[in-house]
Amino acid sequence: PPHILPFEIEESIYYGESVQMTCHASKGDRPMSITWTFEGKDLSSHMEIKTMKMAEQTSFLSIASVTGAHSGNYTCIARNRAGEDRYSTTLNIKARWIIEPTDKAFAQGSDAKV
Numbered sequence: 001p002p003h004i005l006p007f008e009i010e011e012s013i014y015y016g017e018s019v020q021m022t023c024h025a026s027k028g029d030r031p032m033s034i035t036w037t038f039e040g041k042d043l044s045s046h047m048e049i050k051t052m053k054m055a056e057q058t059s060f061l062s063i064a065s066v067t068g069a070h071s072g073n074y075t076c077i078a079r080n081r082a083g084e085d086r087y088s089t090t091l092n093i094k095a096r097w098i099i100e101p102t103d104k105a106f107a108q109g110s111d112a113k114v
Contacts, residue, residue: 001083002028002057004076013066014094021061022054023076023087032080034059039072066093 002025013019023034036043036051036059043049043061047069052060057078063070075088 002032002078002080002085004078004085004087006087007076007089009089009091011092012094013091014096015067016065016096019063019066019070019091021074021076021089023059023061023078025057025078025085028057028078028080028085029082030056030080032056032078035077035079036061037075037077040075043074066091068093068095 005024005026007021007023009019009021023036025032025034034053034057038047038049043051048064049070050062050064052062054060059076061074061076071091071093073088073090075086077084077086
């Protein structure tokens with residue numbers, strides 16, 4: 001059966017950034033198919049997610065501009081006549097600050113508003 005090499009996503013992916021994942025089956029006889037799922041559902045280029053077969057044993061997933069809707073579990077599935085292998089990873093999207101918070105200092109007894 002196929003064997004997928006583990007892959008990771010950066011931990012700090014912010015809203016609007018791009019994300020790429022590469023799934024490579026290091027073992028397994030041909031012919032082989034590689035597919036992706038998102039939250040357990042077949043992923044066929046929706047939500048601005050593109051998948052591209054790079055070679056028979058490699059598939060590339062790319063999101064040009066992530067949103068909160070892209071957060072979740074992505075699974076790569078490699079199949080051949082002998083069986084299948086799956087590898088999953090979680091994408092967490094972080095929001096960007098509109099205005100970065102800063103520390104403020106006030107003199108004791110002065111008026112401060114939040």
